[in-house]
Amino acid sequence: MMRTFRFSIVIAVAATACLLPAAAMARQFSQVSRTTNAPVAPSGATPRTPDGHPDLSGVWNGLGDNLIGVPNQMANAGIAVETESSTRDVASGARIATFPRGTTNPLNDEQAERAAALMRRMGSNRPVYKPQYWETVKKLDQNANEEDPANNCMPAGIPRAGIPSFVGQSPTYFIFIYPGTGGLIATQTSYRMIPVDGRQHTPLQDLDGTYTGEAIGHWEGDTLVVDTYGFNSSTWFDQIGGYMHSENMHVVERFHRDGNTLTWTATVEDPDVLLEPWTTTPRVALLNPNPEAVLPESLPCSERDLGHLVNKEHH
């Protein structure tokens, strides 16, 4: 037990040390004391660009979508703690028993890690794989310490990267930046340049699979729709769960701005491994209110801890 406990600390410290700027920035918004993990209610008007579309540009690193912290991880998994006595599974609507904490004593790290591992996985919104992959997916998750590409500092990929922390917008393209992230996983910085100029996808057979694929955007009303394919199969498509995919994965993301919030969902189609398309639980990020906010540098991700594993307990 103690060795596991020490390993947990090692991982947490390493991830934090490597990626401190991103974590610190996210914490700016985490100082708000909350007893729920529900998205913040939007406020303010939705600005528009001269061409009439919603202006999605800005630094979106507040509260909602990030990998840092159990409250957000639960929200991303579809568990909404709505009040101090009410919790709901967003996908199924099922009520989940909610209790006051049982003790004023803080949990030790081992207890907190084990609880967090359960809480991240309790949502019902799970992709349904073809039966021949059920054991594979389960084993990948059970062996995530070694198997998760992100634990080896590989790019998170799409849609696992979630909401970009920075959106740059022009009439004909978007720039998305995803800083390296500490916490649950440690991924390296990545970016996407997404044309919205009416072009069509390159034929799939002409693409070399990549981590972020070939993304083409278009507007559906006030919603930006980003259609992406041409992936490699080296990523998982959600934060946890061992959700592997094939090179035939097709992802459709939807971004909708409402005041100072940006809501994101992604639908994953992969007829090679999935029995049916899967859509993420909606995630909501808050606009950084500081007009001078910038993304600090993410330090290189360097994995040095896997050799210290003593069992399969994980984050």
Add this chain to the structure above:
Amino acid sequence: MPTQAKNMLMVAAVAAIAFHSAGAQSRKPTANAGAGDKASLASEDILDRAKTLRAAADALGMVRWSDIGAGASRLPAVDVVNTMELWGSGTTYGSGQAYKPGAPWPAFKTEIHVALAYNPAAMRVETTCTNSDASAQGRAVPLHIIQVVRDKYAWDESAIGAGLVPGKGTATPVMAADNNRLLRLWILPYGVVKAALAAGDKTKTSTENGTTVITFPLSGQLAGVTVKATLDAKNQVAKVETRTDNPALGEMFTETEYSDYADHGEEILTEIKSPGHIVQKRGGHPVLDIQVKKVDANNPYLVFPVPENVKNAAVH
């Protein structure tokens, strides 16, 4: 395999593995566990319901919270149990199928693998039964069956996940078994605590002979079924009593005993306590005696999609 032996295995597999019922041929369970009626409750010590249920949930490790990376946020505790998988082995008994009048019910060596979820309510029970008295009852040829239930759908699979992909096995609708299969889920220790919490003020807590007793009605498809659960000194669910209407045996009182609680995870410990020994009796006869070998309680990836032909069967 001799017909009689095969039939015996089938009966045992269908009737006894189960944490509760006689499977495909049985009907909707009916009330109730007996001692939980109002008359008896009035003379018992009434306990604080919330405290009793919380203690039972805590004893199983169901109630958890974590502040990792939470910053200033401080979320309440929640019930973290959703999916779970367990493996066990032991003995099942052919319910009411003695070879001679007065003889014990025939025994079968049984390997059991259970995958379950509470959200949505679903359970897949995979069993392999072998006749342990082959000389008297026929050759010991294992019988492998997979029984699944999800909400209002029940079916048997020729292999795990059968019927979902064309050409990959067969899913056979068994709608009549739906309620009894669902009941297996809700009389497991976690199901008891969840259902008792969900029943709100319909749940009664009391003491009987110095032990804590929880009595509550199930709802939804299982409305009309009352469950009586007895806690042990550590507030763990020790015994669950229900009564079902079995077409072959009439109204049948079933009691399931859980003991030897521990975190049965192997390389992934969760601090969720699971019974290491499950014994079930029906009408006073043993029908199930299982030692749990391993449990994955870390909300593993388990899914229960309903095959199209099963959905269609439910419609018709």
